[in-house]
Amino acid sequence: MIAHLVDSLYDGDIFEALRQAVVQLHGAYALAVFHKDEPHRVVGARAGSPLILGVGKAATEGASHTGEHFLASDAMALAGVTDQIIYLEEGDLVDLQIGKYWVCGKDGKPFANDKRPVKTVQVHSGAAELGPYRHYMQKEIFEQSRALADTLEGVVGIAPELFEESGNHKAGEGAHATFKAIDSVLILACGTSYYSGSVAKYWLESIAKIPCQVEIASEYRYRDSVPNPRTLVVTISQSGETADTLAALKHAKAQGMPHTLTICNVATSAMVRECKLAYLTRAGVEIGVASTKAFTTQLAGLFLLTLAIAQSKGLLSEQHEHDHLAAMRHLPVALQAVLALEPQLIAWAGDFAKKDNALFLGRGLHWPIAMEGALKLKEISYIHAEAYAAGELKHGPLALVTNEMPVVTVAPNDALLEKLKSNMQEVRARGGVLYVLADRDSHIESAEGLHVIRMPEHYGALSPILHVVPLQLLAYHTALAKGTDVDKPRNLAKSVTVE
Numbered sequence: 032m033i034a035h036l037v038d039s040l041y042d043g044d045i046f047e048a049l050r051q052a053v054v055q056l057h058g059a060y061a062l063a064v065f066h067k068d069e070p071h072r073v074v075g076a077r078a079g080s081p082l083i084l085g086v087g088k089a090a091t092e093g094a095s096h097t098g099e100h101f102l103a104s105d106a107m108a109l110a111g112v113t114d115q116i117i118y119l120e121e122g123d124l125v126d127l128q129i130g131k132y133w134v135c136g137k138d139g140k141p142f143a144n145d146k147r148p149v150k151t152v153q154v155h156s157g158a159a160e161l162g163p164y165r166h167y168m169q170k171e172i173f174e175q176s177r178a179l180a181d182t183l184e185g186v187v188g189i190a191p192e193l194f195e196e197s198g199n200h201k202a203g204e205g206a207h208a209t210f211k212a213i214d215s216v217l218i219l220a221c222g223t224s225y226y227s228g229s230v231a232k233y234w235l236e237s238i239a240k241i242p243c244q245v246e247i248a249s250e251y252r253y254r255d256s257v258p259n260p261r262t263l264v265v266t267i268s269q270s271g272e273t274a275d276t277l278a279a280l281k282h283a284k285a286q287g288m289p290h291t292l293t294i295c296n297v298a299t300s301a302m303v304r305e306c307k308l309a310y311l312t313r314a315g316v317e318i319g320v321a322s323t324k325a326f327t328t329q330l331a332g333l334f335l336l337t338l339a340i341a342q343s344k345g346l347l348s349e350q351h352e353h354d355h356l357a358a359m360r361h362l363p364v365a366l367q368a369v370l371a372l373e374p375q376l377i378a379w380a381g382d383f384a385k386k387d388n389a390l391f392l393g394r395g396l397h398w399p400i401a402m403e404g405a406l407k408l409k410e411i412s413y414i415h416a417e418a419y420a421a422g423e424l425k426h427g428p429l430a431l432v433t434n435e436m437p438v439v440t441v442a443p444n445d446a447l448l449e450k451l452k453s454n455m456q457e458v459r460a461r462g463g464v465l466y467v468l469a470d471r472d473s474h475i476e477s478a479e480g481l482h483v484i485r486m487p488e489h490y491g492a493l494s495p496i497l498h499v500v501p502l503q504l505l506a507y508h509t510a511l512a513k514g515t516d517v518d519k520p521r522n523l524a525k526s527v528t529v530e
Contacts, residue, residue: 271300404502
């Protein structure tokens with residue numbers, strides 16, 4: 032439709048035709064347009080969806096008549112081609128010719144170079160190589176130890192300044208002032224990022240003693256909510272371009288909530304540019320559609336945020352800070368021990384591959400981890416799975432339990448373990464088959480209809496970061512046994528840049 036619209040307006044200048052066309056467009060788009068009569072030229076426009084301009088190496092070295100330029104939706108697409116990137120803003124138009132380019136506003140007039148500066152973006156094509164792994168998802172699961180280490184690199188103490196990556200704040204608007212000013216937290220996210228925010232709610236309310244609300248971004252922007260100008264609005268996104276989350280962030284700001292912070296994996300993304308504060312997760316490039324290392328590094332960033340807010344409110348003693356940081360620094364080693372459980376999870380996957388449905392149970396901090404485990408199984412194996420807070424079993428889901436319904440239970444040795452054991456007995460009494468991820472000292476033994484994998488150690492508040500990894504491996508090996516496309520599951524995209 033857009034191609035026909037541009038064609039109807041074309042009169043020898045493809046840029047002018049596109050400029051006139053976008054005036055008539057509503058909604059989100061990222062366009063790259065060329066014409067057979069102007070083979071030396073590509074023009075583009077964006078609104079809502081991401082679009083970047085890659086400046087070719089030859090042009091930057093002064094060979095203006097041979098310079099090549101590119102349009103793409105993400106810098107990763109240009110890895111190995113150019114690292115000189117211009118991020119186009121909402122409503123921008125761009126005109127690419129050999130050795131030349133212009134970035135223009137809606138009126139067609141070019142911006143000065145400092146309005147749309149060229150940024151050097153380090154994206155290595157080597158990150159996209161599989162190496163010894165069969166799939167990117169498998170590679171990224173096993174990269175989580177390194178990703179966590181990179182995310183925590185340089186964190187020698189808890190300080191508000193950890194969240195000033197974006198550099199967008201003015202005097203008096205830095206993290207220290209922001210954390211002092213807030214009295215609640217609102218987390219906006221979608222999918223896997225929503226589940227990481229759901230874990231953070233438990234941390235924020237138990238450690239930082241601050242009320243926290245977690246909202247699905249696509250729902251938040253369409254309902255009447257009560258804004259609080261003293262709320263810290265936290266967005267979570269792997270790509271930083273998630274359309275629903277960006278729109279929800281803008282809605283929150285328009286409602287009069289100016290304190291914004293993002294937990295994001297892409298330093299140059301729209302989310303980082305839109306928020307005053309940011310924590311970059313440094314998970315590296317994540318190619319598999321089902322998020323793994325982005326999720327665990329989001330949890331690490333959110334735990335640091337919890338500690339920083341607690342500290343700003345005088346609730347974090349030096350001893351507690353030391354203990355929490357020591358536990359975080361040990362995470363990469365602890366996670367390696369969890370990855371060593373893979374052979375046992377391969378055995379479980381053989382059972383799951385024969386099933387059509389599964390239930391996942393968790394309590395407290397680990398209920399969102401159960402939800403994340405169910406999502407992973409759905410995404411890549413196409414087995415219907417749903418998660419419940421285990422105490423809700425008797426309020427309906429028990430009706431589904433038979434010996435054909437595997438029930439995965441996340442069972443750390445925490446204050447809710449005895450309650451969870453009662454929930455497990457409810458399942459066994461009805462012929463259900465349990466698959467339990469138990470801590471080493473939780474005294475749950477394997478038996479008929481009860482399969483147990485023991486986690487290497489109990490990890491307290493940070494336990495969700497370790498317990499999610501076996502669920503990732505279970506989903507991966509189940510999909511492998513079923514022969515589905517692990518990295519590119521049907522109907523799904525990596526960065527959801529449409530509503």
